[in-house]
Amino acid sequence: MSQKTQGSRLEIQGVNKFFGDFCALKDINLTIEPGELVCFLGPSGCGKTTLLRIIAGLERQSGGLLHQGETDISLKPPRERDFGIVFQSYALFPNMTVTDNIAYGLRSIGMPKAQVRSRVDELLALVGLEDQASKYPAQLSGGQQQRVALARALAPTPGLLLLDEPLSALDAKVRHHLRSEIRSLQKQLGVTTVMVTHDQEEALAMADRVVVMNNGVIEQVGTPLDIYQQPASAFVASFIGAMNFIDSSPLNGQRVKIGNRELDLIRPLPAADGCIQLAIRPEDVHLLPSGDGEWEGEVLALDYLGAFIRTHIRLSDIELDLVVDVDPRSARRLDLRVGGCICLNLPSDALHCFAA
Amino acid sequence: MSVFDPGKSSMIDSPSFSTPATRNWPTLAELRRRLTDRWVFALLLVIGCVVLTLLVLAPLYTLLSKSVENKAGEFVGLENFAHYLSSGGIESAFFNSLWVAGLSTVIVVSLAFMAAWALTRTRLPFTGWLRGVLVLPILAPSLLPAISLVYLFGNQGVLKSWLFGAEIYGPIGIIMGSCFWTFPHALMILLTAMDNADGRHYEAATALKASPWRTFWTVTVPGARYGLVSAGFVVFTLVITDFGVPKVIGGQFDVLATDIYKQVIGQQKFEMGAVVSVLLLLPAMLAFIADRYVQRKQSASFTARSVPYRPRQDRMRDAIGALMLTPTVVFIFAIIGMAIYASFVTFWPYNLQLSLNNYQFGRMDGGGWGAYINSLKMALGTMLIGTGLVFFNAWLMERTPQPKLLTGVFQFLSLLPLAVPGLVLGLSYIFFFNHPDNPINGIYGTLFILILCTITHFYAVSHLTAVTALKQLDQEFEAVGESLNASRWRVLFTVTLPLCLPAILDVALYLFVNAMTTVSAVVFLYGHDSQLASVAVLNMDEAGDIAPAAAMAILITATCAVAKLIQGVLRFWVDRSTRAWRQGME
């Protein structure tokens, strides 16, 4: 049997979901390409799990269509869809050994015994659990259980793999390790994968594309780099990574006003009548020795975070607090001290602007 | 669109379904596969509701509707209620019922909580045996404690002086008798609630320097609060609807349940009996609603991350635990021991010579060994059919996709029998199942109707046990199964049933034991060839053959104890053969 499976394409068109009056999902449109790993990312209650369950057929959408490959699966019950799923709890069958768990789906479709055995061995090797085959789930560690769940989901070679917060029950070290393991496994098998997570780091690290969701709508779809560097909305900007927000009012052309200063922007202004929010990542702010920059401020606090120092600065003339990340060497050069004065520039190519 | 269009089931989701209908007629193979679609499960649960309606609601209606009819069957509105309420004595019966049930509830729940605490939070030895002893009362027919109480505390009783001149006949006797037979119910609920303690909470309390006393009030009690509420509700309902104990030992102390007896058995006034039944349903319903309200807020506090609590060595605490168990254990032993003694005595209290004569049931009235065999058959039938029915319905409700409304209706129907006195249920069954227009009236008078009636009578607690067990399983098993091309049926047989085996054994034993001991409902339903041992106990006692009655009661108790032993062995066997995969689960 070939290791490489042909992942299927998934197309979601205008999907809605209501729970009574509550709108959990609103007009979701999304296409997932074969072999892609897509993360649904968002705060709890944003609708990401509901969307995953609709893809699986565990929930029925209130409206809209789903296509997997050429097939319309909108109304198909879960059994007639082609997917494997791993839940946060793994839902391993506690009364069955690792082997029986993995073989479960194969036996459902009536695969001959010998074939089942060789497929199970194949998967055990794939997830590195050859020596645990006859143990019960309760005798395994969390990480091992996770791998069994993964192997079980992959056993029938599904065209689509669904992962519902697969790593959140594990401790940090195991989580980091499994992250890359799952990713490489997924690439190796070429199975189209949808993963739900609330952990942005996980999403950025693993996904080909990230779907950021909030309040039942998709805020942005893009590569991790896109999402981080070109956030499409203030929500995305704030949810992914750290971000400073600065209120400003638009003037003519590309000019905006902050406090009593004016600033030229490179990016086009959003069409907004009132206030405009400028946003800048902490690492994009330029710190300069006192007297050298456009803005002056006082250092309020310094957090030493290992590779960099998070500096809290109050801009003196507009009463605004900014967070700036500085590498330790620059910090020494600038002689950063709590209570000390500092100057800074806001490079216009790093300034994002959103309608307020 | 065909009837089998799965799109139909979207009705239960939302009205705004907007997918174009572009499907053809399904093929036969497709049809078969769609049998597992959600509407099939909804349909099955609808059937479950219909079955319970036939077993509970419809019979009850035939009797309770008489409360608004006169003797001739004409509708008279609330006239009967007005008449009953104005006849006097009702206030006292109603008030008596409430306070006796209330006080019994407080005593039983306190004792059961102390016992459960001692069994789960100390390191006392022999807890397995103690658990066995503490559930003994559930194995005994209700007349057994009545006989024992009279022999212990009656006018000729060996411990009469302990009552300081008060009489056992009356509220004291009712409360003692009720406490005896309801104690195991409360204990089982509380043990379920307290067995799975999260050790981390205790560690946190210790870390915060809480005294054992403070830990008890801030960790142990709150952890068991839902169990306490449930136990209280069950005990209150059981006591207030029971007429066996008050009838035998209550003297002229009036309670609502004996009022039904007076109206129906004493005076053959069904319409007035129905009136009292309706009144009796009120407090039971209130307790039911209150319990549901509290339980709604319950969420599992014992999660996959919990660490099972292991009590540390503490002699002082163990001594307190032993002290808390002692009165209950002594009381239970005293009652059962007295009944055993009574069964050997030639003629209490004037001829205390011991003999085995009372065990020669063939010579006694009440059906003798034949009745005992009938009881065994009936209990086995109830156990097999009942366990299957209860578990299947609970599975449909908990583990298949169901419209909320339907599960609500089903839950109500399942718990309703708890609030119905056996006497009312039995009479209802005559009116309903013996009706000439009822197509299945052929089952009337057979062993089968006794089985149906008994299953119904004890449905609620069995249902709760099954639901609790099913709820504890990972909610996603079926979803995983579907993704692996396994139907819910396959998941049921390969995963759910094996995991629920202990609970299934519990339900089976519960039904068997209650079928062996029940009297109140079946007394109206047995036929000439289906007399029961429990009824024979009552008849022998009625005829003055107290010792043979005690002997038969002991025989029933012993049979139930054997059943319990068999169940214990089976559970032990199940536990042992599944130890590997249970590691870390408990």
Added chain:
Amino acid sequence: MKHLKKALALTVLMVAVNANAQTELTVYTAVEAEDLKKYAARFNEDHPDIKVNWVRDSTGVITARLLAEKDNPRADVVWGLAGTSLLLLKNEGMLTPYAPKGLEKLSLKFRDRDETPSWVGMDAWMAAVCVNTIEAEKHNLPMPTSWQDLTKPVYQGHVVMPNPNSSGTGFLDVSAWLQLMGEDKGWEFMDGLHQNISRYTHSGSKPCKMAASGETTIGVSFAFRGARLKEQGAPLEVVFPSEGLGWEVEATAIVDGTDKVEAAQTLVDWSITRQAMEMYNEGYAIVAMPGVAQPVKHFPANAEELIIDNDFGWAASNREAILTEWARRYDGKSEAK
């Protein structure tokens, strides 16, 4: 030896019976369970082709059951149920009137007065007072001989009687006192008695059982139970108060709607034969056919003279009013003293 013969005869009968096509009759009864085998066996000596299937319970339960089954009766015959209950069933139209062979030999008191009676009597079941001799001695109580005796202060707290609202026996007593003494005097008597009652029970045989086991000294109950308990070795004196005793007829009737009319009639015919009467007489001092009764152990020889001229019609039509009045006076207060 006698037992053996009987058993043998029974076995032979059974075999014979099984050879024939049998008619099975469902018979509802409140007769003592231990007597049922005897009744059926004696009947089968003459009619081996009819099998009697008993359904037995206490009077109240059987009556309630019969009434509840009204729309679809299950019993073919009622053999051994209180006359009051049968009156109730008759008024509900549940009995088929039938004049059995030999009806004219029955005393008028022991049959439905209709020309074609709905029920025919077997025997009488009479009130009595059970007194525990050991307890009486212990408490220094004199042996009562009349109902009036029971109102004497010396018996305070020593008397137990059935609640007429729950028990037919209780009602039998109350209705007899009202008939014996007249309404006013009757209630006055019960007021007095009430002072001495320690408790009312729900069952008619319970007071006598309590007396037998020393739970009370005096139990107002019925004679049959007292005699049985005494026979079992209870230290009882069965007292028959001198004013007269309430009584109740035990009777037989055909349930309307039976499809085995012929067999049912055969059974009812047999139930009033001399043979049957002699059988009843083994446990009851008074039977429906005059001149048959022989004295029975623990019963007075002149039992027939002791019973009052019970007006069942009056008792039935006034039952509701009497019970309401009784409940008003004595119910709902748990402390009787």
